[in-house]
Amino acid sequence: MTGAKSVMSAQGKSPGSKPPGEGVADGLLTRRRDPQGREVVAFSGRLDAEAAGRLWEPAMEAVRDLTKTAGARVHVDAHAVSVCDSGGAMLLTAMDEQSRRGGADMELIGLADEYQRLVASLRVVEAVDGPPVHQPEPLVAALGRGTLQAAHDTRVLVAFVGETFLALLSAIRRPNTVRWRDVVLYAERAGIGAVPIVTLIGLLLGLILSFQSAISMRKFGAEIFVADLIGISMIKELGPLMASVMLTARSGSAFAAEIGTMKINEEIDALTTMGLAPVRFLVVPRVIAAVIVVPTLTMLMILSALVGGGIIMLTMGYPVTTYVNRLSQATSPAALGEGLTKALVFGFIVAAVGCQRGLATRSGAGAVGQSTTDSVVSGIILIAIIDGFFALCVYLMKS
Amino acid sequence: MTSSEPIIRVENLSASYGDDVVFNDVSFEVQRGEVFAILGGSGSGKSTMLKHMIGLYPPRAGRILIDGLDLTAASGKSRLGILRKFGVMYQSGALFGSLDLLANVSLALEEFTDLPRHAIARIAASKLELVGLAGFEHHVPSEISGGMAKRAAIARAMALDPSILFLDEPSAGLDPITSAELDETVLRLSRTLGVTFVVVTHELPSIYSIADRVIMLDKRTKGISAIGSPRELRDRSDDEWVRRFFRREAGAEAVGEESSP
Known part of the structure; x- marks a missing residue:
């Protein structure tokens, strides 16, 4: 705006001291x-x-x-x-x-x-530009940037998981350096707090799986094999998977939010300058707590699902003993061991990812939300990847 | 309504947290166009007073009149009308972290008016210019310093041209030079736009340079121990502690803290 040519002259009214109050007509x-x-x-x-x-x-x-x-x-x-x-x-x-x-x-x-x-x-003030316009990136550039970002994230995550694992090992060597009071607190929150939802989901899973499969199997008179289906799929696969997904959603996200808020409040900086490594102080207790509770939650999930399956079998006229017999034939302690081992690894990963996302929080109110979302998304993706890896290992070992 | 009428009138205000009485039966007036400071030691209820005056806390007893309208009794649309008469700068600035400065200032204009976007942006930019933040329109709060954040918060408080601005601890956490710059901004706005300022502070230099009148809250009496211009109080107050506070003599704080729980 040049303003030089414009004639916005005014014959000044007396500088009125009228308060901008009520009783003035609308413009x-x-x-x-x-x-x-x-x-x-x-x-x-x-x-x-x-x-x-x-x-x-x-x-x-x-x-x-x-x-x-x-x-x-x-x-x-x-x-x-x-x-x-x-x-x-x-x-x-x-x-x-x-x-x-x-x-x-x-x-x-x-x-x-x-x-x-x-x-x-x-x-x-000259006319103001709007906020810098977000130019959509060309596809190739976006792909490249995304790949680089993913590679960077993976590297950071792997390094962090390694660091956490080392911290865990040193905690095992010197258990008195672990803050056990915190471990108990987190185990209570992540474990006992999760009992109702895990029981509910397990029961529903058992009911739905057995009911849907029983309908098809009835055509072949093979309803009794519902027990095999429920037993094997829950113990080896779905039990650990669903329990870990629950843990990610309930506790991984909470870890990310807690640590993220601490990061924003400079509490992490305070810990660091006091010579207290955030990994030992914040991450190790949470990871230990998660590793303790996740096998328990997995077993609870499996048990609830088996009960659900049992209910369906009962309604179809099979006595409980038949169902339990069939279950014990179909499954084995080794299968349960496989499932629980998986659950342990999942629990470790979920807690570590939650903590890492929390520590990686940037500033601003939206950042904590972003970290929380990231922790759940990466947690679930990693669970899926590791599950596939486990399946491959088991297959190779058996062949 | 005439301009001689006080713009804010606090009548017999009492506040407490549970059984803990902060102040009791306090009355005072703020005149139109003045810079009015609320003063007191730590724990004397300065911030509580401010939060009552801006309607965040409902008072236990008494009322607050803004421009002759009762804030404590108003609700709905009439309350909104009273809220529009003032702007508040919070101690930390309380800028919205996800928005840039221009968007922070524009927010109220966008919500309350039908002005076209470019006009709103222009008004917001002029407010930022007014507090000396031209050129920082598209910075987000995390990219600017504490002093700038406070000035941006003033610009945001002024978006709808309120006649009163409340400032909570404007100097807290600022270096003396930045703090003096902020004082200058306050004085300039007060003189050029005739805005009434209510400032909560305990920074003496700032009080001497900007305040026309001050009240001093006292936690010993749960009330006001002094009211007047800063120089008057320094030289002629009946209260020994008040005189010493204004002369910044050692022992003043100690006298004030004596009765602290």
Whole structure:
């Protein structure tokens, strides 16, 4: 805005000390002819941001009209304006600029001196750019960046898991360096707190799986093999998997949020400068707690699912002993061992990822939410990957 | 309504946290256009007073009139109308961390008016310019210093051109030079725009340079121990402790802390 040519002169009203209070009429825009026969845009009442928003289009319309017909000048009368704020001043400024774009000058009369200052303060500011526009990245660049980012994340995560594992080993060598009080607290929160949901999900899983499979198997008179299906799938695969997913959602996210908030409050920095390694102090107790509770939760999940399966079998007329017999034939302690080993690894990964995402939190209120989301997403992805890896190992060992 | 009427009137205000009485039966007035400071030692209830004056805490007894309207009794639309009369700068700035400075200042304008976007951005930029933050429109709060965050918070508080600005501990955590710059900003806004300031602080240099009048909250009496201009209180207060506080003499704080629980 050059402002040099514009004639926004004003015959100053006395600097009114009227408080912007109640009882002032809402802002109005009227178009009339003055005694000299010129067309005038007149404002009256309270020309505040609200009124300015309302009158914006009519005012611009009026200016466009006047620059079309009247030629050289746009006359604006603000004598009757009782209150004006930045919004009103902005409207007057925009009208002035619009007039000049239409090749005319605007003459503003009757605006009180104190409000002139507002208009002046807006002139200092050039039109502001919006926030930097986010250019969509070309596909190849996005792919490359995503890959690099994923590689970086993986490297950081692997390094962190390694560091945590070493810290765990040293904790086993010197158990008195572990904060056992914290371990108990986290184990209680992550374990006992999860009992209701794990039981519920396990039971539902058992009911649904056995009911759906029993319908198909009945065609072949093979309902009894529902016990095999439930037993093997729950003990080897679904039990550890579902228990770990529960742990990720309930506790991995909580770890990330807790540690992330500490990071934002500079508590992590405080620990570090006090010579207390965050990994030993914050991560090790949580990981130990998770590793303790996850096999228990897995067994609870399996048990609930087997009970669910049993309920369906009972309703189909099979006695409990038959179901239990079939289960014990289909499964083995070794299978349970396989499942629980998996659960241990999952628990370790889930807790470590939760803590790592927490420690990697950047600043700002949204950052903790981002870390929490990341912890759950990466936790579940890693569980899936490691599960596949386990399946491969078991297959290779048996063949 | 005439301009001689006080812009804020606190009438017989009492506040307590549970059984813990913070202050009792306090009354005072803030005149239009002045810079009014609320003063007191730690724990004297300065921040509690401020939070009552801006309507965050409901008072146990008494009322607060802003521009003649009762904030304590108002609800719904009329309360919103009273809230629009003032802006608040919180101690930490309390800028929205996910928004840049321009968006922080624009927020209220976008929510409460129908002005076009470019006009809102322009108004917001002019507010930032007013507090000396031109050129930082697209910085997010984590990228600026504490003093800048406080000035940005003032700009945000001024978005809707309120007639009163409440500042909570504007100098806290700032170096003396930055603090003096902030004082200058306050004085400039007070003189050019006629904004009434209510400042909670315990920084003496700042009080001498900006405050027209101060009240001093006293936790010994759970009330106001002094009211007047800073220089008046320093030279002529009846209260020994108040005089010493203003002269910054050793022992002043100790006298004040004596009765602390």
